[in-house]
Amino acid sequence: MEAGTITPAGERGSALHRSPAARLxxxxxxWGLTALSVGVIVLIAYFFVRLVIESEPVFKQVGVVHFLFxxxxxxxxxxxxxxxxxxxxxxxxxxxxxxxxxxxxATALYITELSPRRIRGPLTVVVDLLAAxxxxxxxxxxxxxxxPKLQPxxxxxxxxxxxxxxxxxxxTGPNYFIAGxxxxxxxxxIASAISREVISTVPREHKExxxxxxxxxxxxxxxxxxxxxxxxxxxxxxxGLGRAIGExxxxxxxxxxxxxxxxSIFQQGYTLSAVIANExxxxxxxxxxxxxxxxxxxxxxxxxxxxxxxxRAFVMRAERGRRAAxxxxxxxx
Amino acid sequence: xxxxxxEPVSARRRRVDKLARGSVAVLxxxxxxxxxxxxxxxxxQGIGAxxxxxxxxxxxxxxxxxxxxxxxxxxxxxxMVGLAAVVAVPVGVGVAIWLVEFxxxxxxxxxxxxFIDVMTGVPSIVFxxxxxxxxxLAGVGGSSFAGWKGSVALGLLMxxxxxxxxxxxxxxVPNALREAAYALGAPRWRTVFRVVLPTALPGxxxxxxxxxARAAGETAPLLFTAAVVNATAFNYNDRMNSLPALxxxxxxxxxxxxxxxxxxAALTLVAMILMLxxxxxxxxxxxxxx
Numbered sequence: 001m002e003a004g005t006i007t008p009a010g011e012r013g014s015a016l017h018r019s020p021a022a023r024l025x026x027x028x029x030x031w032g033l034t035a036l037s038v039g040v041i042v043l044i045a046y047f048f049v050r051l052v053i054e055s056e057p058v059f060k061q062v063g064v065v066h067f068l069f070x071x072x073x074x075x076x077x078x079x080x081x082x083x084x085x086x087x088x089x090x091x092x093x094x095x096x097x098x099x100x101x102x103x104x105x106a107t108a109l110y111i112t113e114l115s116p117r118r119i120r121g122p123l124t125v126v127v128d129l130l131a132a133x134x135x136x137x138x139x140x141x142x143x144x145x146x147x148p149k150l151q152p153x154x155x156x157x158x159x160x161x162x163x164x165x166x167x168x169x170x171x172t173g174p175n176y177f178i179a180g181x182x183x184x185x186x187x188x189x190i191a192s193a194i195s196r197e198v199i200s201t202v203p204r205e206h207k208e209x210x211x212x213x214x215x216x217x218x219x220x221x222x223x224x225x226x227x228x229x230x231x232x233x234x235x236x237x238x239x240g241l242g243r244a245i246g247e248x249x250x251x252x253x254x255x256x257x258x259x260x261x262x263x264s265i266f267q268q269g270y271t272l273s274a275v276i277a278n279e280x281x282x283x284x285x286x287x288x289x290x291x292x293x294x295x296x297x298x299x300x301x302x303x304x305x306x307x308x309x310x311x312r313a314f315v316m317r318a319e320r321g322r323r324a325a326x327x328x329x330x331x332x333x
Numbered sequence: 334x335x336x337x338x339x340e341p342v343s344a345r346r347r348r349v350d351k352l353a354r355g356s357v358a359v360l361x362x363x364x365x366x367x368x369x370x371x372x373x374x375x376x377x378q379g380i381g382a383x384x385x386x387x388x389x390x391x392x393x394x395x396x397x398x399x400x401x402x403x404x405x406x407x408x409x410x411x412x413m414v415g416l417a418a419v420v421a422v423p424v425g426v427g428v429a430i431w432l433v434e435f436x437x438x439x440x441x442x443x444x445x446x447x448f449i450d451v452m453t454g455v456p457s458i459v460f461x462x463x464x465x466x467x468x469x470l471a472g473v474g475g476s477s478f479a480g481w482k483g484s485v486a487l488g489l490l491m492x493x494x495x496x497x498x499x500x501x502x503x504x505x506v507p508n509a510l511r512e513a514a515y516a517l518g519a520p521r522w523r524t525v526f527r528v529v530l531p532t533a534l535p536g537x538x539x540x541x542x543x544x545x546a547r548a549a550g551e552t553a554p555l556l557f558t559a560a561v562v563n564a565t566a567f568n569y570n571d572r573m574n575s576l577p578a579l580x581x582x583x584x585x586x587x588x589x590x591x592x593x594x595x596x597x598a599a600l601t602l603v604a605m606i607l608m609l610x611x612x613x614x615x616x617x618x619x620x621x622x623x
Contacts, residue, residue: 018520029522033431037445040428040492044448047463054466106360114354115361123361125614130368132610134550136577137599140584141371144378144592185367192364216342216350239454246456248553249581273458273553280465280557297462301455308454 048301055295057288067295073259073270075279080292082299084261088176088269089303092251093244095180095265100187101237107188108195108233113221124196131189139253142182147173147254150181154266171266174256180265182250187240194239198232198318199225231318238311242304248273272296272303375600382597392579392594394563400590403598405565409573410602413480413559414549416569417487422541425495432496433503434525446500452493460489461554469558480566480573483559490551491544498540502533535620542613546606552577576602 059067062080070081111123154171162168202225210220226233256268257278276293283289342350390402428445436442464486469477476482506529514524530537552575560572561582576598583595 026521036427037431041448103360103364106357107364110361136552136580218350218353248458297459304454
């Protein structure tokens with residue numbers, strides 16, 4: 001070795017040439033953490049497999065197609081057709097999206113583009129606080145406040161607009177609409193947060209260009225902001241949909257828990273998640289009933305998986321587009 | 334001075350602009366209505382239930398007379414969420430460290446991130462079902478329903494939240510800090526524990542608090558893992574009560590006395606969760622990263 005290079009310091013050797021023993025903690029950490037991470041994958045895979053195995057009895061007994069598309073859910077007669085539950089889950093989720101997403105996008109637009117700078121922070125916190133209210137509290141509130149207070153309005157609406165499909169007819173206390181409304185409130189924070197994030201990344205140049213061309217604020221939003229943010233907003237909506245599909249306790253308290261397909265949005269029904277929460281106690285002694293509930297959970301799992309995959313694709317594409325748009329003008333920001 | 338003749342914005346366009354901006358503001362205001370209503374109702378209905386004995390006695394479960402307090406539910410919630418956090422936080426942060434420090438860019442990291450995303454999307458009730466199948470039905474630990482099984486369900490729920498938020502913060506730690514540590518001869522583990530983690534700590538704590546707040550409000554996974562009982566339990570192998578489960582059960586009873594208890598319990602729960610959330614936000618604001 002030439003003089004001038006780093007010489008070993010003492011007997012322990014140079015820091016550049018660590019002994020294998022000194023390198024052990026590094027390797028332990030690396031492989032320990034790798035094992036942990038692989039453990040997550042194994043866990044989810046095991047999760048899925050166990051759900052499939054445990055729900056098998058009911059699929060064997062009634063068949064997958066029959067389970068999904070037959071409308072008779074009568075556990076006492078061993079009839080397990082999950083169609084009313086599936087329909088209930090879809091109807092309530094769609095109502096939640098129709099009511100919740102416009103409001104979520106509006107709050108995001110208001111906070112990022114229109115509001116006075118001073119109230120921007122507090123407003124964001126307040127919208128986020130909606131996410132802090134537990135599901136069971138939404139249910140409690142829905143049960144004792146929304147159901148009685150909204151019933152006259154629902155009756156009036158059902159009578160006046162009875163020509164719209166699925167609106168007219170009898171109005172029951174707990175119903176699809178109330179459940180959808182509560183879900184709309186519950187998905188508002190996540191959908192709003194994601195929309196806000198996407199909208200705040202719209203390049204300033206696009207907005208300024210629109211304004212410079214003489215656009216009003218709203219025209220600027222419509223022509224520069226919304227087209228740019230569309231993908232991300234759709235992703236946020238899909239994430240909200242995933243939440244709505246899986247939400248349990250709040251829905252259980254306000255949907256009425258009747259395993260029928262209601263004739264209008266103001267009639268009671270049931271959802272996949274609610275049936276699991278409600279019937280679990282009585283199913284403990286009946287293996288077939290239990291398997292049916294686990295199968296309902298499996299359907300729920302697969303549904304949310306699909307919805308979230310689509311959501312992720314949307315958000316990822318929006319992010320990629322954003323990065324591409326940002327690279328050339330990165331300095332200006 | 335030559336002037337450029339600007340076409341004035343037409344009355345119609347101005348009207349549309351006003352109308353659109355007005356409706357956006359109205360919709361935003363509408364978004365705040367439920368929060369105000371819920372908080373107002375919670376306080377109005379719940380405050381009457383609250384007294385010292387409300388927090389220091391267990392529910393009696395008797396059909397008539399004194400319904401008791403919510404002590405067992407508070408103790409159960411704190412114990413179960415606490416155990417869940419003790420397990421889920423180190424694992425969640427560990428996975429995040431691996432994703433950022435060791436696995437960055439690898440195929441395995443993509444797979445792990447994907448599965449963490451999947452976990453985020455899994456409805457909480459499905460976690461409950463899973464724990465019910467694997468731990469309750471199988472009678473693991475010699476018990477059927479038990480507090481620690483509730484903790485497992487809550488922990489599964491917290492894990493992806495902790496990992497995702499920790500990963501975001503770890504990615505914000507400037508690479509220059511890592512390089513400086515390496516240049517001084519620090520091994521990797523030392524860099525991780527002495528440089529990267531302390532820098533990211535406030536952000537990680539924020540994520541952890543939000544995950545705890547989320548878990549504390551969960552009902553569905555506890556119903557068939559820890560069950561609902563009246564007595565206070567300190568043994569994790571016993572059934573444990575929890576605030577959300579107690580609220581859910583009391584609403585189902587449709588008895589005024591029990592419903593009042595439910596409102597009081599809901600007020601307590603929301604106060605606990607809001608406090609955690611606000612502390613989390615405060616720490617986030619103070620943090621140098623982000």
